[in-house]
Amino acid sequence: MRLIFLGPPGAGKGTQARILASRLSARQISTGDILREHRERRTELGKSAEQFMQAGELVPDELIIKMIERELAAAEGFTLDGFPRTVAQAEAFDALLAKNGWNLDAVVLFQADREALLKRLTSRWTNPRTGRTYNALSHPPRTAGIDDDDGGPLVQREDDLPQTVAKRLEVYDAQTKPLIDYYRIKGKLLRVNALQSVDAVSESITEGLRARAAAS
């Protein structure tokens, strides 16, 4: 499948993209994870992106679009997690779909209110090596600060600090929210309540996609 997971930061897009990757035959492509990797490797892209990421702002469209074109060179299924985030990115992505003769199956919209997101993001812990995330409140690791999977240390991302989180939510409202209408008009939107348990969200997504496929 070819999917977009759309929604504010902290709504659980990354968690679901990882969980559902094999079930949906759609590998997770997280632009945030790719950018963080570039930043660590000190590539040109990583260095250019760094200041924007630290401030909770968006990295310029032309850098992101080039990066996603490279990532999508292979024709397999994917879930885009964190892209597109602006109308310009969505238009560039439409052109890429057309060029490759690909169909976009659906855009899953993760719905959650601001208070819940603030709470979630400021209690999020990440394994910097694998990108796996935990939540100190709703989904804690077995041992605080340690990844259940590989025993590695968990850290709090600098962009999950309270003042940056508020900025990221503002940026989402101003620049990414218009994409809801963009994809609604195209008939691609599948709305999911992102405040349910992790399992219930996975179930809502797979059920919703099944119902859409059956109806088409």
Ligand code: AMP
């Ligand atoms: P995320 O982990 O998806 O919240 O992304 C972390 C940061 O990477 C964002 O706050 C942006 O600075 C940057 N970023 C990720 N994806 C994009 C995108 N599609 N467009 C612009 N900036 C992005």
